[in-house]
Amino acid sequence: MALTVAVQMDPIDRINIAGDSTFALLLEAQQRGHTLRYYTPDALSQRGSDVVAVMHPLSVRDQKGDHFTLDDGVVTPLDAVDVVLLRQDPPFDLAYITSTHLLERVHPKTLVVNDPAGVRNAPEKLFVLDYPALMPPTLITRNRDAIEAFRAEHGDVVMKPLYGNGGAAVFKVSRRDPNFGSLFDLFSVTFREPWVVQRFLPEIVHGDKRIILVDGVAAGAVNRVPAQDDIRSNMVRGGAATATDLSPREQEICATIGPELKRRGLLFTGIDVIDGHLTEINVTSPTGLRAIKRLGGPDIAAMIWDAIEQKRASFSPAV
Numbered sequence: 001m002a003l004t005v006a007v008q009m010d011p012i013d014r015i016n017i018a019g020d021s022t023f024a025l026l027l028e029a030q031q032r033g034h035t036l037r038y039y040t041p042d043a044l045s046q047r048g049s050d051v052v053a054v055m056h057p058l059s060v061r062d063q064k065g066d067h068f069t070l071d072d073g074v075v076t077p078l079d080a081v082d083v084v085l086l087r088q089d090p091p092f093d094l095a096y097i098t099s100t101h102l103l104e105r106v107h108p109k110t111l112v113v114n115d116p117a118g119v120r121n122a123p124e125k126l127f128v129l130d131y132p133a134l135m136p137p138t139l140i141t142r143n144r145d146a147i148e149a150f151r152a153e154h155g156d157v158v159m160k161p162l163y164g165n166g167g168a169a170v171f172k173v174s175r176r177d178p179n180f181g182s183l184f185d186l187f188s189v190t191f192r193e194p195w196v197v198q199r200f201l202p203e204i205v206h207g208d209k210r211i212i213l214v215d216g217v218a219a220g221a222v223n224r225v226p227a228q229d230d231i232r233s234n235m236v237r238g239g240a241a242t243a244t245d246l247s248p249r250e251q252e253i254c255a256t257i258g259p260e261l262k263r264r265g266l267l268f269t270g271i272d273v274i275d276g277h278l279t280e281i282n283v284t285s286p287t288g289l290r291a292i293k294r295l296g297g298p299d300i301a302a303m304i305w306d307a308i309e310q311k312r313a314s315f316s317p318a319v
Helices: 021-031 094-104 116-120 124-130 144-154 180-190 202-206 248-263 289-294 300-314
Strands: 004-008 035-039 044-047 050-060 068-070 074-077 083-086 111-113 138-141 157-161 171-173 195-199 208-214 217-225 240-243 268-274 277-282
Touching: 004 021, 004 050, 021 035, 021 050, 021 289, 021 300, 044 094, 083 094, 094 116, 111 300, 124 138, 124 277, 138 144, 144 157, 144 180, 144 195, 157 180, 171 180, 208 248, 208 300, 217 248, 217 289, 217 300, 248 268, 248 277, 289 300
Parallel strands: 004 035, 004 083, 083 111
Antiparallel strands: 035 050, 044 050, 050 068, 050 074, 138 195, 157 171, 157 195, 208 217, 208 268, 217 240, 268 277
């Protein structure tokens, strides 16, 4: 079943194809004979009741420095395509939220992956709080007294912006850290929203496991080991990808959250687990597909497209 697939993503000329999961999805779609269309979030509009985008016909190839070809853009209604891949990177700000409202107007007639309402209602560092028994102790606040009390109780903590991504502005703060006051001031003037304060997990030195779930079922994982003298394991921050399997605890975590991911239409998610503790549920633009396959794991891009094609084939519009 050949589909017309539009991808809403950041500029394709700037991606690192060696590790980009969106690119992996596009390669797999093209291999299956699907027609590709590309647009960036700023090309999305609503005209009256019609949601449209300036879409460019797209072809891709796994060649560094020459990985795509775009033809001239044409204003195209989103209900004229079969699938939209919602794959722009955070920040999860008002622009991102607005795009989910627009995409929600065409879903599910046009299948949007992930479900835009599901994405909007599952901010990655807040949605995870639905599962406190699976997490390390966590505080969401911008109140200094609350942070001081949390540090007094738990000792070393990690502070990070609530809507940050990619390991940006993640700090370890010790119980009596002389830099805490300055860091608090910096966060206060930089971020309007609350922050995440979480008990520091020393086992991070052995890795932060990214586990991919497809339609609520664990599909594969990669362990990301931080660079020396860094607590951030994100591969864009120098983390090293290593092969891994799921522990019984990690299988339990996936089995616990999987049904809710499926119910919300979050077909492609990536969770982060450190030492058996769930720390994030990534739903906006999860990564890890190419690293998992490169390390001998499954081809999860193919699994995702199997699920998309099955959902598209089973869709019957209301009469």
